[in-house]
Every structure is written in C-alpha cells, then in structure tokens.
Amino acid sequence: xxxxxxxxxxxxxxxxxxxxxxxxxxxxxxxxxxxxxxxxxxxxxxxxxxxxxxxxxxxxxxxxxxxxxxxxxxxxxxxxxxxxxxxxxxxxxxxxxxxxxxxxxxxxxxxxxxxxxxxxxxxxxxxxxxxxxxxxxxxxxxxxxxxxxxxxxxxxxxxxxxxxxxxxxxxxxxxxxxxxxxxxxxxxxxxxxxxxxxxxxxxxxxxxxxxxxxxxxxxxxxxxxxxxxxxxxxxxxxxxxxxxxxxxxxxxxxxxxxxxxxxxxxxxxxxxxxxxxxxxxxxxxxxxxxxxxxxxxxxxxxxxxxxxxxxxxxxxxxxxxx
Amino acid sequence: xxxxxxxxxxxxxxxxxxxxxxxxxxxxxxxxxxxxxxxxxxxxxxxxxxxxxxxxxxxxxxxxxxxxxxxxxxxxxxxxxxxxxxxxxxxxxxxxxxxxxxxxxxxxxxxxxxxxxxxxxxxxxxxxxxxxxxxxxxxxxxxxxxxxxxxxxxxxxxxxxxxxxxxxxxxxxxxxxxxxxxxxxxxxxxxxxxxxxxxxxxxxxxxxxxxxxxxxxxxxxxxxxxxxxxxxxxxxxxxxxxxxxxxxxxxxxx
Numbered sequence: 001x002x003x004x005x006x007x008x009x010x011x012x013x014x015x016x017x018x019x020x021x022x023x024x025x026x027x028x029x030x031x032x033x034x035x036x037x038x039x040x041x042x043x044x045x046x047x048x049x050x051x052x053x054x055x056x057x058x059x060x061x062x063x064x065x066x067x068x069x070x071x072x073x074x075x076x077x078x079x080x081x082x083x084x085x086x087x088x089x090x091x092x093x094x095x096x097x098x099x100x101x102x103x104x105x106x107x108x109x110x111x112x113x114x115x116x117x118x119x120x121x122x123x124x125x126x127x128x129x130x131x132x133x134x135x136x137x138x139x140x141x142x143x144x145x146x147x148x149x150x151x152x153x154x155x156x157x158x159x160x161x162x163x164x165x166x167x168x169x170x171x172x173x174x175x176x177x178x179x180x181x182x183x184x185x186x187x188x189x190x191x192x193x194x195x196x197x198x199x200x201x202x203x204x205x206x207x208x209x210x211x212x213x214x215x216x217x218x219x220x221x222x223x224x225x226x227x228x229x230x231x232x233x234x235x236x237x238x239x240x241x242x243x244x245x246x247x248x249x250x251x252x253x254x255x256x257x258x259x260x261x262x263x264x265x266x267x268x269x270x271x272x273x274x275x276x277x278x279x280x281x282x283x284x285x286x287x288x289x290x291x292x293x294x295x296x297x298x299x300x301x302x303x304x305x306x307x308x309x310x311x312x313x314x315x316x317x318x319x320x321x322x
Numbered sequence: 323x324x325x326x327x328x329x330x331x332x333x334x335x336x337x338x339x340x341x342x343x344x345x346x347x348x349x350x351x352x353x354x355x356x357x358x359x360x361x362x363x364x365x366x367x368x369x370x371x372x373x374x375x376x377x378x379x380x381x382x383x384x385x386x387x388x389x390x391x392x393x394x395x396x397x398x399x400x401x402x403x404x405x406x407x408x409x410x411x412x413x414x415x416x417x418x419x420x421x422x423x424x425x426x427x428x429x430x431x432x433x434x435x436x437x438x439x440x441x442x443x444x445x446x447x448x449x450x451x452x453x454x455x456x457x458x459x460x461x462x463x464x465x466x467x468x469x470x471x472x473x474x475x476x477x478x479x480x481x482x483x484x485x486x487x488x489x490x491x492x493x494x495x496x497x498x499x500x501x502x503x504x505x506x507x508x509x510x511x512x513x514x515x516x517x518x519x520x521x522x523x524x525x526x527x528x529x530x531x532x533x534x535x536x537x538x539x540x541x542x543x544x545x546x547x548x549x550x551x552x553x554x555x556x557x558x559x560x561x562x563x564x565x566x567x568x569x570x571x572x573x574x575x576x
Contacts, residue, residue, distance in 0.1 A: 099467045102452035106459035111536025114451040137545050141538040181464045190488035203574050227574055245505030252359040252504040259572040270335045292337025300552035301561040311559030315566045
C-alpha cells in the first residue's frame with residue numbers, strides 16, 4: 001500500500017494534496033491507497049477522499065495537533081509506516097508538505113525526493129523532480145525501504161476515480177514532549193490594507209530595475225488600481241531596497257497566477273520566471289527585443305515602460321475603465 | 323552566543339539554462355556564482371545577531387573548492403571564520419546533512435557549541451527542502467522552517483513564518499536550527515575594508531566521507547515548452563490599444 005499525508009482547510013482537502021494523491025495512484029499498481037489527516041476538520045476533509053481513490057483515511061487524534069506541529073505529524077507518519085509498511089509515502093510539495101515529509105525522512109533516516117512531477121513504479125522508484133523552482137528537471141532513482149516523495153503543486157491533475165467513500169480509522173499517536181516543541185503558538189491575521197493580494201490577483205503589473213527608482217512605480221500603481229490588480233517587482237528591485245520583499249515575484253518571492261501578467265523592464269531571469277509561470281498570459285514590455293523574457297512571454301511590446309504603462313492607462317480610461 | 327550559518331554556492335543562471343554535455347550539471351563557463359538567496363539572509367541575520375549579542379559567527383559551505391569565494395563573501399559581511407566541506411560532485415540531501423553534522427560534532431569536540439544554526443529553507447538549485455531538518459534531528463534540536471522573522475531573547479527564539487493570511491509564530495528554546503527565507507532582512511553590501519579583512523580570516527577545509535545517494539541523479543533536462551517567441555504587439559506607446567485588447571480578451575476589461 002501507499003500513504004499520502006493530506007493537508008486540508010475548512011473541512012476540505014487542499015488541491016495540492018489531491019494532486020499528490022493522483023501522482024501516487026500511478027505507482028500503486030492497484031495496491032490500496034491510504035491517507036493521513038490531522039487537526040480540526042480532518043474528518044470532514046477525509047469524507048471526499050474516497051472519490052480520489054483513497055481506501056482508508058487515518059485520522060490522527062491528539063490535542064497537540066490542533067495547531068501545526070511538524071515533528072508530531074512526522075511521528076504520526078512514522079507510526080503508520082511501522083504499522084502498515086507502505087511502499088511509498090507522499091505529500092504535497094507545499095511548504096508544510098515538504099516540511100513534514102523532511103521530518104519523517106529524518107526520523108526514519110530515509111531518502112526524500114522533493115517536488116516530483118512524475119514517478120514510474122519500481123524499486124528503486126524512478127522520479128522526475130523540479131529544480132530551480134521549475135526551470136530545470138531532474139530524473140532520479142529514489143532508493144530506500146520506504147520511498148518518500150512530495151509532489152510539486154500544479155504539475156499533476158487531481159482526478160476523481162469514482163470509488164466509494166474511504167473507511168475512516170481514528171488513532172491516537174503516542175507523542176513525547178520533545179515532539180511538540182516545534183508548533184505554532186500564535187497566529188497573527190494580517191489585513192491586506194484594502195489592497196489586492198499579489199498571489200491571488202487576476203492582474204499583476206511588475207517592474208524591474210528599468211523602473212529607475214521607487215517613484216518609478218507610480219504609473220504601475222495607477223494601472224493596477226484601475227484594473228483591481230496588484231503591483232509586483234523583480235528581485236533586483238527588492239535588493240535595491242525600492243520595494244518590500246512581499247512585492248517580489250520569483251522563485252524566492254511570491255508565486256503568482258493572474259489572468260494577465262504585464263512584466264515591464266524585466267529581463268526574465270529564471271529566478272523571476274519561476275514565480276510567474278502560473279500566469280495565463282504574459283505580456284513583456286522591454287526596450288531590448290533580445291531580452292530572455294521575450295522568449296518566455298506570449299506577447300511583447302518593444303518600448304520603454306515609462307512611456308508604455310501610462311499609454312495603457314490612458315487607453316483604458318478612453319475605453320471607459322475605472 | 324555562537325552562530326553557524328550554512329550557505330550554498332550556486333550559479334547565477336540569468337535567462338537561459340544550458341546543460342553540460344553529460345546532462346549532469348548546468349554549463350557554468352560563462353556564469354558568475356553567488357550564495358543561494360535564502361542563505362544570503364541567513365548570513366546577514368547571523369552577523370546582526372552577533373553584532374547585537376557578541377560571540378562568534380561561522381559560515382559553512384559544502385561544495386567544490388571554488389566555494390571559498392562565497393565563504394570569503396560571507397566573511398566580508400562580518401562572519402568571523404569559515405568551514406569548507408569539499409566535494410567534487412553534487413551530493414544528495416542525506417549525505418549533505420551527514421557531512422554537516424560531522425563538522426558540527428568536530429566543532430563541539432573542539433569546545434564550540436552553536437546556539438543557533440541557520441540554513442536556507444531550500445537551496446536555489448537542487449531545492450531538496452530537507453538538509454536543515456535532518457541536521458536538527460541528528461543533533462536533537464528543534465527546527466523551525468521558512469522563517470522570515472527572528473527575535474532571540476532569554477535563551478529562546480521567537481520565529482515567524484509568513485502565511486497566506488498573516489503570520490504563524492513559533493517559540494523554541496536554544497540551541498535550535500532555523501531555516502530562513504529571503505525577505506527575513508535586506509542583506510548589506512560588503513565594504514572594501516570588509517573584503518580585505520575577509521582575506522585574512524580563517525578558513526578550514528576538509529573532505530567529508532562519501533556515501534551512496536538515496537536520491538540518485540540520473541540526468542538533468544530542460545522542461546518542455548521552452549523558447550516560445552512572443553507575438554509582438556507593437557513598439558512604444560502606440561502598442562497600448564493592442565495591450566488593452568489582450569486585457570479585454572482575458573476578461574479584465576468590460
């Protein structure tokens with residue numbers, strides 16, 4: 001059998017976890033697929049997993065699992081590995097999925113392949129995983145008595161397979177005090193100050209060093225406001241101290257997925273492209289027709305962002321937007 | 323207070339990745355190298371904490387002998403000394419962690435205990451998401467990951483993670499391992515005197531024991547769909563109507 005650690009929110013499994021289930025289903029070869037869930041709402045979230053091919057959902061019950069506790073969760077995985085001897089254990093390649101599986105890997109001294117996009121059954125397991133935030137692929141053999149892997153989000157489609165509901169099995173993991181040292185003790189909600197969250201925005205306009213100064217972002221701000229979108233920037237801009245890191249689109253910044261991404265004065269380094277590959281359409285504005293971003297964009301305007309952005313705003317106003 | 327910060331040497335890939343003929347690595351003949359972005363912030367945080375609290379900061383890199391360049395860079399920013407674990411080939415997450423643990427135990431044998439050990443949340447190149455966590459377990463220390471805010475007080479570290487809706491806070495006793503993310507701070511630029519001092523700071527190199535890879539790299543390849551050519555909408559401000567048309571088709575303008 002195989003086991004998938006399923007993250008969930010508001011009583012629903014996360015998409016990235018369902019995608020991990022879909023990839024693991026490919027390598028189970030008909031063996032039963034089990035899931036592990038913990039925390040508030042776990043039972044509700046487990047209810048729909050049968051449709052995705054999960055035969056048994058294990059619900060870890062422990063008061064310490066009310067808030068995120070990665071080592072405790074890894075102990076739960078360890079207990080199920082002992083009890084069920086799965087061939088593979090997987091999770092979403094989300095921040096927490098990667099974290100929990102790395103703890104499980106450390107506890108069991110097992111190899112872990114992070115952010116896989118494909119896997120082929122066998123021992124060793126053959127996997128393809130992403131590097132450089134998705135700009136490069138690695139084919140690898142995953143060894144070990146139990147194969148631990150995470151699945152890169154949005155690289156595999158979740159799919160319902162029409163199976164009946166999963167059997168629920170509750171268990172209380174045995175946790176030591178040391179397993180609970182690392183856990184969320186406080187959650188601070190932050191209002192987005194009326195602005196649009198970069199990660200969720202349907203329109204994003206970013207500027208690179210070509211903006212010239214912090215003030216050079218004013219036209220982009222105006223355009224974003226007109227379309228109810230958000231303003232982003234390249235890493236060069238945050239390093240220069242012109243914008244806060246929360247505005248940075250990229251491998252080490254925010255990953256965006258807008259309907260349209262307007263990338264202005266941005267060369268298109270892999271660091272940046274890793275953050276915007278989720279965009280449906282990319283329009284590059286650049287003075288250099290040879291800039292790498294032109295080869296990664298759907299549309300391009302050859303020109304200076306200081307002239308092009310205000311012209312777009314003016315054209316939208318003429319068309320009656322905003 | 324003593325702080326160890328682990329930093330990785332990675333190429334600055336620019337716009338297009340080119341692979342070597344044997345498909346084992348990136349063609350770096352024309353590329354510069356840097357410290358992986360998350361770890362740059364780890365270096366800066368270590369320097370700031372030692373400036374505020376006193377003690378010693380140490381930077382460690384596992385990689386080729388050329389990684390001395392990144393270790394000197396870190397020392398130019400204020401780190402006191404460096405440890406280089408020299409490996410000719412890339413090693414996987416388990417082997418990397420084992421080598422670092424051995425180095426930390428050697429430091430302990432020499433009387434140096436690290437109150438804090440910083441890692442990047444994941445390296446820019448291989449992105450294994452596990453080395454810091456493995457080291458923490460081997461040393462029996464707590465590990466908080468993906469940290470973008472650290473306050474050290476009374477023998478504890480309060481660590482903040484950024485979430486979709488705000489921040490999650492952890493509070494762990496020292497000694498601890500913390501994996502950090504870019505945005506934790508804005509790293510300083512090295513000064514000329516800093517660079518000169520860095521040349522004379524101690525750097526200890528050794529070769530870690532080899533072990534078989536649990537994740538055995540077969541080959542690297544570029545993802546499909548590279549190098550599409552954009553449709554040119556126009557030149558300069560005259561292209562604005564065509565841009566608005568794209569926005570309209572995307573349902574952003576009614």
